[in-house]
Amino acid sequence: MSSPADPAPHAASPTADVASSAGAPAPPAKKPGILRSSLIYSGLTLISRFLGLARDLVITARLGASLTPAADAYNTMLAFPNLFRRIFAEGAFAAAFVPAYARTLEKDGKEAADRLASDALATLAATTIILTVVFQLTMPWLMLGINPGYVDDKAKFDLAVLLTQISMPYLPCMAIGALLSGILNARGRFIVSGAFPILLNLVMLIAVLPASDPIAGAKAASVAVLIAGVLQAGVLWWGARKAGANIVLRWPRLTPEIKLLITLAIPGAVSASATQINIFISSMLASLQDGARSWLAVADRLYQLPLGLVGVAIGVALLPKLSASIQAGDHDDAQAATDQALIFALALTLPAAAALVSMPFYLIDGLFTRGQFTVEDARFTAQALFHYGWGVPAFVLVRVLGPAFFARQDTRSPMRFALISVGVNIILGVALFYTIGFQGIAAATAIAAWINVGQMLFTLARRKHYAPSANAWSRIIRVLLACMVMGLALAAASHWRLVLEGLLGGLRLGGLGPKEIMVLLVSLAGGLSYPLLVLAFGGLKVSEIKAALKRSPRQPKAGEADVPPPTAF
DSSP: OOOOOOOOOOOOOHHHHHHHHHTOOOOOEEEEOHHHHHHHHHHHHHHHHHHHHHHHHHHHHHHOSSSOHHHHHHHHHHHHHHHHIIIIIIIIIIIIIHHHHHHHHHHTOHHHHHHHHHHHHHHHHHHHHHHHHHHHHHHHHHHHHHOGGGTTOHHHHHHHHHHHHHHTTHHHHHHHHHHHHHHHHHTTOOHHHHHTHHHHHHHHHHHHTTOOSHHHHHHHHHHHHHHHHHHHHHHHHHHHHHTTOOOOOOOOOOOHHHHHHHHHHHHHHHHHTHHHHHHHHHHHHHTTSTTHHHHHHHHHHHHHHHIIIIIIHHHHHHHHHHHHHHHTTOHHHHHHHHHHHHHHHHHHHHHHHHHHHHSHHHHHHHHHOBTTBOHHHHHHHHHHHHHHHHHHHHHHHHHHHHHHHHTTTOOHHHHHHHHHHHHHHHHHHHHHHTTTOTHHHHHHHHHHHHHHHHHHHHHHHHTTSOOOOHHHHHHHHHHHHHHHHHHHHHHHHHHTHHHHHHTTTTOOBTTBOHHHHHHHHHHHHHHHHHHHHHHHHTSSOHHHHHHHHSEEEEOOOTTOTTSOOOOOO
C-alpha cells in the first residue's frame, strides 16, 4: 500500500578526473545487478514495513475497527497519503522520470540532467501545492463522494474531514520526495531512497504511543504524517545532493522536456497505480459498512508487505537496466533481465501468497486482536486478507511487467489496461459487495489485478517484446510446487493452532502470550522451510542466487566519466 540545508555537491571521482584529463578511458564502474539492487531496496523496505506493522499494531489497539468512529476516520485520512505515495513514488516517476533522467545523464551529461531535474521539481511542487490547497478547501464536499457511508454519522464524517485536511500537505512533500528518489535510483543509489519511508512509521509510532483515547490518537497520527513528509523530503534532498545532483529551486518552466515528461507521466501514473486506484475505489464502497474500511486497511498492511518488498523493489531495479538494454538494441539482454526479474519476483511472492491464503485468521488474530480490536474484527479482516492473498502475485507482476512497456516509452498501453482493470473492479466490487458482503470488495480487486496482468502478458507477446522463456516457465512451476507444500503445512498449523499453543503452556515473553508466540513461530518455520523447498524442487539454484548478487562490470559510455559511479551510500 513516503525532503534542509544544501550540502556541497558530491565531487567527481579523482580517478575519473585523471582519466578524463589524460584522454584515457575511465576504469569500469561496477553496476549492481537486478537482484542485488532489489535486495538493497527490499532490505530497507523490510525494516520500514515491520515498523509499519508495529505502528499498526499500536494504532489498531488504540483505535480498534468497528467500536469507535476514530478508526474509520483515521484510515480515510491515511488512504490519501498512501494513494499519492504509491502513484508518485511507485508510479509516475518510476514510469517516466527515471528513464528520462537516466537517458539525459548518459547522453547529455550532468548539467543537462540537473536542469531537467530542477525544472521537473519546480513544476511538480507548484502543481501539488495548488492541489493541496484545493483539496483542503473542498474536503467537506469531496468527503461526500469519497465516503458516502459516513453521511449519517456526523462525528465520523467531521473527524475524517479534519484529519484529511491536516495531513494533505504530505502530498507536495511526497511528490518532491518521489522525484528525488528517482534521481537516486537512476544513479544506482538505493539506500537513501529505500530507507526514507522508515521516517513515516517512526514519527507516527512516536506520536500515537502517548495518546490517551481513540480520537486523540487519530489526531496525533494525522499531524505525524505531515511532520514525517517534511522530514522525508529533507533527507532525500540531502541524498540527491550527496549523490552529485546539483538541483536548484526555480519558478516552473514548461520546457519541451517537461511537456514530454508530463505526457509520459500521466498515463504512467494511472497504469502503474491501477491496484491502488482499485483499492481506493473499493474503500468508497467499504464506507457503507461500519468497520469495513478499517478491516480492509489492516488486511492491506499484510498483503502490501510482499508488494513493497518484492514488486516495487524489483520494478525500481529493473527499469534502468531494461531501458539501457532496449536503447542498445540488445534483445537477449532485455529478455534475460525480464526473465530473471519474473522468476525472482514470484519466488519471493508466491510463498507470501500461500501464507496469506492458508492461515489468514491465524495471522490477524495472533497479531492484531487486542485492546479495541476484537476477535470479530479479526474474523472480518481475515475474510478480506484471504482474497487479497490470491491476488498478491498479480499485484507484484503488474510492477514487474510495467517496466517492459515503460522502458520503451510506452505508457499508454499500460494505462489502457489499467483503466479496463479499474472498470472491472468497480462493476465486480458493487456486484459482490451486495451479494457476498464486504469481502467481495477484496475479491474484485484481486480479479481486476489478474485481468491487468493478462492484458500485459498478451500484448508483450503479440508485439514480440517479451514472453517468458521455457526455462522461466519451468522455474515458475517448480516455485509454485514448493509453495503449495509450504502452504499445506501452514494450513495444518492453523487448523491445530490450539494444540500447538497448548504445548507452550502459560509461556509469556514480555507482552506476548502463547497465541502471539506460536503464530510467530509458525511463520518463522514456514519462512525457514521455504528456501529448502524451493531449492529441492529446483525453482532456484544456489549458483544463480550468488551470480545475481554479484556486481557486473560495465564500461562507462561517452561523457560518463564525470558521473560518480553508482554505489550505495
